[in-house]
Amino acid sequence: MFVPTLMGQCTPEQQAYWLPRALDMQIIGTYAQTELGHGTFIRGLETTATYDPETETFVMNSPTLTSYKWWAGGLAKTVNYCIVVAQLYTKGVCHGTHPFIVQIRDEETHMPRPGVKVGDIGPKLGFNTADNGYLGFDNYRIPRDNMMMKNAQVLKDGTYVKVARHGKATYGTMVFVRVLLVNEAAFNLAKACTIAVRYSAIRRQCSPDSEGSELQVLDYSTQQHKLFICIATAHALQLNSTWLWKTFSDTLAAIKQGNVDTLPELHALSSCLKALSTADAASLIEQCRHACGGHGYMMSSGLPYLYAFVTATRTYEGDYTILLLQTARFLVKAYEQVEAGKPLTPTVSYLSQAFTGKKLPWDSSPDGIIRAFQALAAGKLSSTVKSLRKRLESGLSYEQAWELSTIQLNGAAEAHCRAVMSQNYKSEIERLTVNSSPNVKLVLQQLYKVYLYYWALERTGDLLLYTSISESDIFELQLRYEGLLKEIRPNAVGIVDAFDLRDEVLHSALGSYDGNVYERLMAEAQKSPLNAEPVNQTFHTYLKPMMKGKL
Ligand SMILES: CC(C)(COP(=O)(O)OP(=O)(O)OC[C@H]1O[C@@H](n2cnc3c(N)ncnc32)[C@H](O)[C@@H]1OP(=O)(O)O)[C@@H](O)C(=O)NCCC(=O)NCCSC(=O)/C=C/CCCCCCCCCCCCC(=O)O
Numbered sequence: 309m310f311v312p313t314l315m316g317q318c319t320p321e322q323q324a325y326w327l328p329r330a331l332d333m334q335i336i337g338t339y340a341q342t343e344l345g346h347g348t349f350i351r352g353l354e355t356t357a358t359y360d361p362e363t364e365t366f367v368m369n370s371p372t373l374t375s376y377k378w379w380a381g382g383l384a385k386t387v388n389y390c391i392v393v394a395q396l397y398t399k400g401v402c403h404g405t406h407p408f409i410v411q412i413r414d415e416e417t418h419m420p421r422p423g424v425k426v427g428d429i430g431p432k433l434g435f436n437t438a439d440n441g442y443l444g445f446d447n448y449r450i451p452r453d454n455m456m457m458k459n460a461q462v463l464k465d466g467t468y469v470k471v472a473r474h475g476k477a478t479y480g481t482m483v484f485v486r487v488l489l490v491n492e493a494a495f496n497l498a499k500a501c502t503i504a505v506r507y508s509a510i511r512r513q514c515s516p517d518s519e520g521s522e523l524q525v526l527d528y529s530t531q532q533h534k535l536f537i538c539i540a541t542a543h544a545l546q547l548n549s550t551w552l553w554k555t556f557s558d559t560l561a562a563i564k565q566g567n568v569d570t571l572p573e574l575h576a577l578s579s580c581l582k583a584l585s586t587a588d589a590a591s592l593i594e595q596c597r598h599a600c601g602g603h604g605y606m607m608s609s610g611l612p613y614l615y616a617f618v619t620a621t622r623t624y625e626g627d628y629t630i631l632l633l634q635t636a637r638f639l640v641k642a643y644e645q646v647e648a649g650k651p652l653t654p655t656v657s658y659l660s661q662a663f664t665g666k667k668l669p670w671d672s673s674p675d676g677i678i679r680a681f682q683a684l685a686a687g688k689l690s691s692t693v694k695s696l697r698k699r700l701e702s703g704l705s706y707e708q709a710w711e712l713s714t715i716q717l718n719g720a721a722e723a724h725c726r727a728v729m730s731q732n733y734k735s736e737i738e739r740l741t742v743n744s745s746p747n748v749k750l751v752l753q754q755l756y757k758v759y760l761y762y763w764a765l766e767r768t769g770d771l772l773l774y775t776s777i778s779e780s781d782i783f784e785l786q787l788r789y790e791g792l793l794k795e796i797r798p799n800a801v802g803i804v805d806a807f808d809l810r811d812e813v814l815h816s817a818l819g820s821y822d823g824n825v826y827e828r829l830m831a832e833a834q835k836s837p838l839n840a841e842p843v844n845q846t847f848h849t850y851l852k853p854m855m856k857g858k859l
């Protein structure tokens with residue numbers, strides 16, 4: 309996050325000074341925005357940067373315990389520089405949060421600079437290879453030039469100058485990392501399902517008829533139900549990640565030309581796609597662990613590490629709930645656009661359906677299900693706006709009405725994102741497989757149908773509300789979904805092998821390519837320190853005295 313912020317928030321002159329040093333690892337930095345007391349509410353951050361024109365410096369301070377920077381990766385013991393997001397004061401006026409480059413340790417001795425308090429925040433659920441730290445300032449001075457001045461400046465005499473035309477220029481790094489995190493979610497889910505599917509092909513358990521041999525657990529329908537949605541989702545996230553990256557690049561190019569019109573849609577898309585991709589990946593990685601029984605609970609399976617790493621992404625770079633609410637904010641505005649007869653941006657063009665007043669005729673084809681997801685999203689948004697307006701009519705303020713409607717707002721945002729992801733998934737597969745062999749086309753079509761059928765069956769309640777789907781349609785769809793799982797089964801191992809993830813990347817006794825699961829589990833067990841000697845010394849110090857009643 310240090311380098312992307314230098315690139316996004318510094319003037320060309322500042323980049324010329326800082327970037328080469330950062331890229332050459334002459335300095336190591338982190339991005340310190342979150343505080344002990346605030347992570348989501350950026351405008352509530354308490355760290356201050358007060359400009360002193362006498363010395364042409366900013367004085368950094370942590371006025372309260374809750375103002376201590378908290379969480380930044382590498383902050384505890386690794387970095388010697390930080391990008392610190394602080395409330396900027398000059399001439400007695402607060403201009404809100406701005407980014408500053410702050411040296412916190414001596415480049416030679418690595419000792420913390422005078423006025424800097426820094427340390428580790430302690431053990432975490434995962435991410436323990438990163439020394440996330442805390443940071444406090446006590447009247448610590450930095451040069452004026454260390455304010456990152458691409459979007460705003462403070463002149464030598466303390467005059468504040470706003471440069472960027474759009475108010476959220478300083479949030480650019482977060483959008484960039486959110487876009488990256490969709491790809492990270494796909495990559496880590498692909499690892500987990502490779503591990504779980506390979507293991508499920510090796511693992512044999514139970515024989516339905518007492519004479520027969522035990523079945524591969526991958527042959528069980530319930531195991532296929534657990535795992536094939538994981539494979540389909542890994543592809544869905546990867547294709548949406550590529551699509552979002554292009555949207556991000558196009559928006560950046562437009563902003564460089566001074567056109568910020570597509571920024572709100574990019575923020576809405578990056579928010580909900582980051583939220584859903586990280587939440588789906590985390591829950592499906594845990595589902596992969598569940599599918600591997602006891603051995604999935606071993607650290608040597610690689611699955612606990614993957615879960616602990618990915619579940620953090622649901623929180624950092626914008627908590628799941630918060631980001632969906634950002635998307636909901638954009639959707640409510642789009643709804644009002646439709647009412648006013650104004651044109652809509654591409655990803656919300658389907659919202660006009662919300663005004664037909666009719667249920668969408670059910671069509672179980674892939675395109676029909678995608679249209680159903682769009683009708684569902686439009687219907688949920690319409691119902692949410694109705695609740696919002698009912699509360700406003702009761703005399704509540706907009707903020708109060710909004711807060712009371714946030715459960716529905718989040719539901720509408722999730723439905724919108726599912727519709728966007730489904731549309732992208734199918735259209736990207738069709739675009740990318742134009743020249744593919746029939747077999748590849750068939751397998752990838754089977755996977756996106758698993759995705760569509762799975763989520764349609766997960767959302768039958770909403771489909772009954774907003775489409776003409778009937779009980780028998782749902783019954784038929786369930787049978788079709790279960791049949792599709794059986795069609796995929798023969799190719800399942802080949803499909804995860806196609807992720808082409810080396811053993812060194814998987815780090816898994818269960819998922820290694822050679823399938824020698826039991827030998828690897830035993831080999832990993834031998835590494836346990838408890839196996840260093842036949843009798844551990846605790847027998848003599850605790851167990852034996854206890855058994856002799858002497859403890
Ligand atoms: C958005 C908030 C929640 C609210 O902000 P606020 O200022 O109050 O704004 P609002 O009033 O809600 O809205 C005002 C308007 O501004 C618009 N807006 C808001 N945000 C943005 C934005 N980002 N872009 C554009 N527009 C924006 C909003 O729509 C409103 O517009 P309008 O008025 O409706 O028109 C805000 O508080 C917020 O964002 N909070 C979340 C805080 C957050 O995200 N914190 C993150 C801290 S940093 C962090 O967590 C870092 C984590 C690092 C972990 C490790 C990262 C690993 C990277 C993985 C990738 C690895 C890739 C390489 C792998 C390899 O090489 O192998």
Ligand SMILES: Cc1cc2nc3c(=O)[nH]c(=O)nc-3n(C[C@H](O)[C@H](O)[C@H](O)COP(=O)(O)OP(=O)(O)OC[C@H]3O[C@@H](n4cnc5c(N)ncnc54)[C@H](O)[C@@H]3O)c2cc1C
Binds near residue numbers: 309440
């Ligand atoms: C592994 C990891 C690495 C991190 N790395 C960094 C880093 O390098 N740099 C950095 O600056 N930060 C980092 N963070 C911090 C991260 O950005 C914050 O944790 C995140 O932004 C969430 O903020 P918070 O922790 O204050 O949670 P809070 O915002 O306090 O959320 C707590 C709960 O309150 C809910 N909530 C909060 N506000 C609202 C609201 N307005 N409406 C409804 N519900 C609400 C949330 O949904 C959540 O359920 C990291 C965090 C983790 C876990």
